[in-house]
Amino acid sequence: GENVEQHPSTLSVQEGDSAVIKCTYSDSASNYFPWYKQELGKRPQLIIDIRSNVGEKKDQRIAVTLNKTAKHFSLHITETQPEDSAVYFCAASPPKSYNNNDMRFGAGTRLTVKP
Amino acid sequence: NAGVTQTPKFRILKIGQSMTLQCTQDMNHNYMYWYRQDPGMGLKLIYYSVGAGITDKGEVPNGYNVSRSTTEDFPLRLELAAPSQTSVYFCASSYSGTGPTDTQYFGPGTRLTVL
Numbered sequence: 001g002e003n004v005e006q007h008p009s010t011l012s013v014q015e016g017d018s019a020v021i022k023c024t025y026s027d028s029a030s031n032y033f034p035w036y037k038q039e040l041g042k043r044p045q046l047i048i049d050i051r052s053n054v055g056e057k058k059d060q061r062i063a064v065t066l067n068k069t070a071k072h073f074s075l076h077i078t079e080t081q082p083e084d085s086a087v088y089f090c091a092a093s094p095p096k097s098y099n100n101n102d103m104r105f106g107a108g109t110r111l112t113v114k115p
Numbered sequence: 116n117a118g119v120t121q122t123p124k125f126r127i128l129k130i131g132q133s134m135t136l137q138c139t140q141d142m143n144h145n146y147m148y149w150y151r152q153d154p155g156m157g158l159k160l161i162y163y164s165v166g167a168g169i170t171d172k173g174e175v176p177n178g179y180n181v182s183r184s185t186t187e188d189f190p191l192r193l194e195l196a197a198p199s200q201t202s203v204y205f206c207a208s209s210y211s212g213t214g215p216t217d218t219q220y221f222g223p224g225t226r227l228t229v230l
Contacts, residue, residue, distance in 0.1 A: 001174070006157075034217070034218065042223075043205060043221040043222060043223050043224055046219070046220075049217075049218065089157055089158065093217055102148075102174065103148075103160070103219065104160070105157040105159075106157055108155075
């Protein structure tokens with residue numbers, strides 16, 4: 001099955017700096033890569049996602065890049081703010097035509113933005 | 116829409132007790148999932164369902180059972196609770212029709228402690 005690795009496990013940045021979180025996946029058939037943000041004691045919430053037919057996607061201060069050849073994808077947050085502090089999870093999912101329909105998550109990155 | 120709802124929010128069980136975690140979604144999603152999240156860790160898939168009457172194992176199914184008699188409900192059953200099942204349990208749902216939509220929407224979680 002799919003295996004997703006996420007780095008770093010913790011990341012501390014100054015407010016206004018950029019933050020980058022990287023993930024690698026093992027199954028070359030995976031075609032959907034979401035990123036979730038989880039605040040303390042809350043549920044994971046989707047912040048951005050990318051599909052395998054796209055190399056980059058932006059939404060205001062956040063962007064995701066995908067390198068299918070290398071099987072890695074990254075989350076970029078620019079102009080970080082204290083409210084960006086949370087745990088971020090990447091995930092990879094195979095096509096729905098597969099017998100195995102499960103999405104695999106990375107272990108998470110705890111981002112702290114210092115004011 | 117209420118989205119994905121879960122009950123109870125918190126529960127303490129004794130070793131060997133049984134319980135059912137309830138999950139309901141009102142978005143007419145065909146896919147539903149159960150995850151567990153151990154402290155400081157990512158999400159691990161327990162079971163998932165691609166539609167009423169169809170369920171399948173995820174990454175960590177041992178000690179759990181599920182059923183999917185309706186589109187809306189996907190209960191998770193713990194038969195003989197063990198301390199290793201102490202975790203936060205999240206239910207999620209997504210719609211997968213002819214398009215590639217895979218976004219999973221999470222419930223608020225159930226915090227379970229087994230003593």
